[in-house]
Amino acid sequence: MRAAGSRAIQCDGVLTVTDTHYRHLKQAADWYALLCDETVDESQRAAWRRWLEQDPAHRKAWSVVEKVGERFEPFREESHRKPAYDALRAPDMASIGRRRALLSLGVLAVAGLAGWRTLRDTPLADHLAALTTDYATGTGERRELALADGSRAWLNTLSALDIDYGPRQRLLHLRTGELLLEASRDPRGPLRVTTRHGEVAGEGATFGLCHQAGGLCVSVFSGTVDILNGAGARARLEQGRQLTFSASGPLGPPLPVEAARRSWSKGVYVAEGVSLQRFVEELGRHRHGYLGCSPEVAALRVVGSFPLADTERALDMLPLALPVRIRRVMPWWVSIEAA
Known part of the structure; x- marks a missing residue:
């Protein structure tokens, strides 16, 4: 690190x-x-x-x-x-x-900047919708699913998924959060995943979808997937690449895939030089209460593997390599500041 x-x-x-x-x-x-x-x-x-x-x-x-x-x-x-x-x-x-x-x-989970957003920009509406979905996870919870077609799916923390399989289609609806899929091949065609930003489809492929502040991040770990956003923009994404897109506007450029978009399914967050602010937002999704960092240290870069099931230990690892201290004002209010 x-x-x-x-x-x-x-x-x-x-x-x-x-x-x-x-x-x-x-x-x-x-x-x-x-x-x-x-x-x-x-x-x-x-x-x-x-x-x-x-x-x-x-x-x-x-x-x-x-x-x-x-x-x-x-x-x-x-x-x-x-x-x-x-x-x-x-x-x-x-x-x-x-x-x-x-x-x-x-x-309402408040982490990083969430407390400064308007209600429209918080996850509240998504989580209310998640109350009626087929599968949902709470804060810090991850779940593995075996689908009827032989595909495998993993839901990350604070995620919600609906399954709509029929004689002619394999369709998933990711309402909020993050999903990792190992999509099997099937006579009905690709396994399609819809989101509020657009649709991702693949078969014989391993890929992930993650709702982020800037849109939907799609990562491909094997095979290829086809992407269609709400504005009609299309792209085919190859193994080892990821991109982010929203419901409107052009698709983002393909970038090297981040290990973190898959490692969470094993209970580990792999940081590959991400900013401390980004690290805080990722880790904050897995714990209750507020987790933030001072702007003075927000741009420091973090490298390492951190346990998602023990976020306190993950935080205590930071001062071992960064010039920061962990300030626990209350058990549910933690900030990272310059040492």
Whole structure:
């Protein structure tokens, strides 16, 4: 595992938070931890209220921390609630409380930048749809499926899949998340996978599909696949290549396939020089709560193999090779900062 020293804020096509936004998030997390302490006094609560009123960005940051924290509130006994939980119910927090009611369905995972996106850009709608799919996985869960035609499929964390096999077709619908397929040959023709961005079809091939911020990433590990997006753009993708496309516009250029798009099925994330920000977003999908990194270190490069079933150990591996430290403000709020 090693790192290179680039400091760019925009890395690997993933937009990271600005230094100001990150600082506000860090302050909000510190206030939340303080208010959760049984020894907090009224002067400290008053100081928190003053900080909250100083800047609309403070309220925005606080709402992000709150959305993460409220997911863990049901695990607290009523008699042991901390002052922060009472404070959140104060009249001046009513608007945040209404937003929390909308988002407290237990399906919002906040990692990396997710907390700064609008509701339209969060996975909430996908996860609500996943409640009615044939197969779905939760946070940190991976699942292997044996399909009726002899094909094999693996679902990554937070994924949802419908199966629609008939006399004349083999059709899968990947609603959200990531899928790895070993598609068998069949008289009915290629195994087709539809997504909100378009369709991918292959037989006698091993390929993966992953919903990402920039669209759908398709990776081919053996054989070939045919790609068709919502705008009618087509391409044939060969073994060892991957590309990303969205429902509209041209298809992205073919690039060398990333090992990580297959290694997750074995419980390992293989980082091949990805930015630390990208690493955080990938690992964050496999754990509850908030995981973020400071813009100061977001562009550092990571190489290595990391266990997905033990994300705490994966995080503890980072300071062994990178100039970073792991800051655990609360068990469910972790950030990576410069050492």
